[in-house]
Amino acid sequence: MNRSPISSLSSGHSRCNFLGHFVHGKIKGGVNELNRDHKDKLEKFTLYLRLDCGLSLQTIEAYSRDVSQFLGWHESDLRSSAKKSVAEAYLDWLARSQVEARSRARKVSSLKLFFKFAKQENWVEENPFQDIKASKGIAPLPLTLSADEVSSLLEAPALEQNIADTVMIRLLYATGLRVSELTNLKPDEVNLETGIVRILGKGGKSRIVPLDAETTRLVRYYLEHIRPERIRDPGAVPSNLFLSSQGKGFTRQGFWKLLKKYGKRAGIDSKLSPHVLRHAFATHLLEAGMNLRTLQMLLGHTDISTTEVYSHVSTAHLHETLKKHHPKSDTE
Numbered sequence: 001m002n003r004s005p006i007s008s009l010s011s012g013h014s015r016c017n018f019l020g021h022f023v024h025g026k027i028k029g030g031v032n033e034l035n036r037d038h039k040d041k042l043e044k045f046t047l048y049l050r051l052d053c054g055l056s057l058q059t060i061e062a063y064s065r066d067v068s069q070f071l072g073w074h075e076s077d078l079r080s081s082a083k084k085s086v087a088e089a090y091l092d093w094l095a096r097s098q099v100e101a102r103s104r105a106r107k108v109s110s111l112k113l114f115f116k117f118a119k120q121e122n123w124v125e126e127n128p129f130q131d132i133k134a135s136k137g138i139a140p141l142p143l144t145l146s147a148d149e150v151s152s153l154l155e156a157p158a159l160e161q162n163i164a165d166t167v168m169i170r171l172l173y174a175t176g177l178r179v180s181e182l183t184n185l186k187p188d189e190v191n192l193e194t195g196i197v198r199i200l201g202k203g204g205k206s207r208i209v210p211l212d213a214e215t216t217r218l219v220r221y222y223l224e225h226i227r228p229e230r231i232r233d234p235g236a237v238p239s240n241l242f243l244s245s246q247g248k249g250f251t252r253q254g255f256w257k258l259l260k261k262y263g264k265r266a267g268i269d270s271k272l273s274p275h276v277l278r279h280a281f282a283t284h285l286l287e288a289g290m291n292l293r294t295l296q297m298l299l300g301h302t303d304i305s306t307t308e309v310y311s312h313v314s315t316a317h318l319h320e321t322l323k324k325h326h327p328k329s330d331t332e
Contacts, residue, residue: 054275066110082124156262176281179274
């Protein structure tokens, strides 16, 4: 009889309510109401911000408001809006409307990300805001979790003897995968003999991430004892590594819902998302002494400037530690 590996380990809004909170009909400032197509695309964008980017609700609301304002201002189909001349005219309108420089910079960032997503979805051919420069304010540090919070999160499914959920959450934290990379992961992309995961990331770029011994053991147990029991039709086995209890591959939304359930039980649901676990992976490795170049390869970042934001989080952690423990720190 095989020992369950679980013994070794010491919901938010509905989709409709969540998206409806950010998708506006009438926009303040004299711009027009969004049409149905624009609303649908904005719903998909807000879901992407939450699940793939792991942004806070306040940031998503600001981004959604910025995109809504632009779409209502131009009042045309999205492909017609995806022109640099339109982008420049919009910025000129904002300046004449006496919108502050910092707010204009944020709107450029919002629209740059929106059209990047729109291009990935083949809604447009070009990102009209890609080369537009705007003075930047101070970017907020990414949300992350402490080591104790991660431990509490991992213990939540373990206490229910839910091995499959434990494996998924532990693998996400152990590798720093994006949620889409986790849900699309295939069994043959995990080499249990070498303890290596091969990931097909953004832009079709491949990278490898090592697994620790305990995560490797848990994945092996899942593959040998849990996944076979979830296969309903041997003639049509899903290619996904992780299958739901219904024998289907997880969607990003399905995994986010699962994660929020355990986050609530661990007392950290207010700031938890799959991307926050990716932030925790990166921050904890930097705090343990990993260099930025190695972290860049593990995360699959093309530009190291994307990785550098975690050094600021790590520095903030050092300041807090110094303030807490240094005998001459100001305790007032």
